[in-house]
Amino acid sequence: MTIDYEKWMKQPLIWGERTRGRGLVWTKESDWFINDPLGRNPHSHDDASEIVFLAQGSMEIQVGNAKRVYNEGDFILMPAGKYHDYWFKGEAPVCLFVVVAPNHKTNRWRIKDFPEDAFQGEAPYTSVFESDDLPSDGFFQCEKVTLQPGQTDRLTYLELQDRVIYILHGTAQVKVNTLAGPLAAHQYQYIPATNHHEISNPGYEPLVYISLTITDPYTARGTEPEEK
Numbered sequence: 001m002t003i004d005y006e007k008w009m010k011q012p013l014i015w016g017e018r019t020r021g022r023g024l025v026w027t028k029e030s031d032w033f034i035n036d037p038l039g040r041n042p043h044s045h046d047d048a049s050e051i052v053f054l055a056q057g058s059m060e061i062q063v064g065n066a067k068r069v070y071n072e073g074d075f076i077l078m079p080a081g082k083y084h085d086y087w088f089k090g091e092a093p094v095c096l097f098v099v100v101a102p103n104h105k106t107n108r109w110r111i112k113d114f115p116e117d118a119f120q121g122e123a124p125y126t127s128v129f130e131s132d133d134l135p136s137d138g139f140f141q142c143e144k145v146t147l148q149p150g151q152t153d154r155l156t157y158l159e160l161q162d163r164v165i166y167i168l169h170g171t172a173q174v175k176v177n178t179l180a181g182p183l184a185a186h187q188y189q190y191i192p193a194t195n196h197h198e199i200s201n202p203g204y205e206p207l208v209y210i211s212l213t214i215t216d217p218y219t220a221r222g223t224e225p226e227e228k
Contacts, residue, residue: 003056003186005093009035014099014190018162018216021099021190026057026088033096042085043109044118049139050078050100051212053128053166055186057094060087066122075210076125077135077142083118097188099164101139102216128168128210141213152200162214163191165199170207173200
């Protein structure tokens with residue numbers, strides 16, 4: 001399935017107390033993500049991890065001191081504090097879904113004065129086409145979920161955790177509090193903490209989606225240091 005990247009990147013920006021995220025697009029003719037208002041910006045995140053899902057295309061990505069080419073379906077967990085940079089590969093437009101947590105109010109990116117350990121280590125990753133086990137850490141609990149036709153992921157209430165779901169295959173019926181609607185392949189939904197929600201498969205084929213449950217240890221305690 002080829003993604004209509006112009007439509008895909010118009011999905012809502014994820015911006016909450018605990019997390020932020022969006023769909024980024026890089027075309028062969030461009031020199032960076034065409035919908036990133038910051039422009040070319042290699043960076044790291046102090047005390048925050050980043051999830052990267054390559055929904056379409058190929059990219060060379062550096063995380064820490066490791067640089068490798070990732071392809072469609074690769075799911076990457078960039079550990080907190082690790083430098084990362086991106087390069088376009090191949091021919092197809094890149095559709096890259098990113099989520100960062102926690103969403104620190106005054107320190108969202110580090111673009112200079114990187115500590116030495118920012119260039120050490122690498123990012124755990126897997127392909128969602130080959131594995132049901134997705135890398136997780138203290139900020140992200142990541143799962144690949146499959147619901148058969150007629151099956152429902154029970155009504156859930158998370159008091160201190162956000163949730164993001166990204167549909168890989170099939171169509172979901174998503175209910176958040178009193179609002180409900182369908183979510184198709186390569187669409188995503190942000191569910192802030194304290195919202196009752198339910199995900200079901202109303203179709204005739206399996207529904208497969210990525211589930212990110214997001215914990216911010218600062219808001220879990222009710223505070224976040226303003227110096228962050």
